[in-house]
Amino acid sequence: MKRTRSPVLWFLLGVLTTAVVGLVLALYLTGAIPAPGETSAAYQPQIHVTDAADVAALRLRLIDYIFAAASLPDIIPEIAGDGKIIHLPNGFASVVTVSRPAEPNGALVIYHTGHEGYTRRDRAAIQTFVRAGYLVWRLDMPLLGANLHEVTVSLPETGPVVFRQHKQFAFLDEVTAGSPLRYFVEPVIALVNEAEAQGFQDIFMVGLSGGGWTTQLAAALDVRIDASYPVAAGVPLALRFDRDQRNWGDWEENLPDLQRLAGFEDLSILGAAGRSQIQVLNQFDICCYNEPRYTQYAPAIQAVVASLGGHYEVYWSRGEFLHRANPAALRVILDDMQSRRTP
Secondary structure, three states: OOOOOOHHHHHHHHHHHHHHHHHHHHHHHHOOOOOOOOOOOOOOOOOOOOOHHHHHHHHHHHHHHHHOOOOOOOOOOEEEOOEEEEEOHHHOEEEEEEEOOOOOOOOEEEEEOEOOEOOHHHHHHHHHHHHOOOEEEEEOOOOOOOOOOOEEEEEOOOEEEEEOOHHHHHHHHHHOOOOOOHHHHHHHHHHHHHHHHOOOOOEEEEEEOHHHHHHHHHHHHOOOOOEEEEEOOOOOHHHOOOOOHHHOOOHHHHOHHHHHHOOHHHHHHHHHOOOEEEEEEEOOOOOOOOOHHHHOOHHHHHHHHHHOOOEEEEEEEOOOOOOOOOHHHHHHHHHHHHHHOOO
16 A cells, blocks of 8 residues: 655654755854855965975974974884774874775875764765775874773873863973874874885875864875875864854864964965875865855965975865765865876
8 A cells, every 4th residue: 555644744844944944044144154255355375485495494393393303203003903003102092993995006095083083974985995996094083083082191290180182282291202293193104104114105195174184284294195185174273263163173273383383374385285185175064164265275375386396276065064075075085196196
């Protein structure tokens, strides 16, 4: 017997649809979701590197600031079951999960998750890369995902305390050589060291949200990353100052010392000069960075990067509501990777 839907159900679906449309319209009218084309007249790109010498000098200053050294650390991961583990100062460690393709193409993707840890969005992206033949080494941010969620550290001013969140990392200054930022980016350097030791010629990095911020910083520091793809990550500080907390970002990406040394624009140039970097932003991202004005820095960065023999672009993912790299964005990333492959 043919089943028919209840009129009550159809009524409820209509009410729900109307409510959603009304909510989106209200957000536009109140400015919570700006109308397409809205820009910030006050924003001016802050670029301090314009040639190869500037890029090299700033990269060295960043390495010294983060690692208190003249070169990147030579740390190597240890084998741990089916994956790897990277031991860091003060009891922190980074667990690496390995996803192997059935038909390897000989290239590596370092994939970095964000502040929600490993989610279905990350799994979908990783599976896309694996199906395309890429070996994937996955990292999580400190205290998240597969990593320890609590780490006890003895501080000079307090004695033993338990670290559970990133904003507490400011107190690691006195017990860390360099900056506490090293806990975020050093695991990436360790994996690149391992990849180089294993003979990989094509090393790519993709990161979502906080992992996208890590991707941008790692690519700025390490020229062995052939191409980088920050997804739904940060934007220039000036474009975040006049918006609410959800667009402000997290502790690690707003450190005044880092911003004074190298802001978003300069980090993007360092990461793309002589290489490739594509930033993915989503038009209606329920998390953050969902305003059209968040693309207006691209032309200034592109001009400098092009003069340095590199490629930079912002992929504006139209119609996307979720905080992720959707299938269209993943195709853009895969196409760029393929174009960067060693012949």
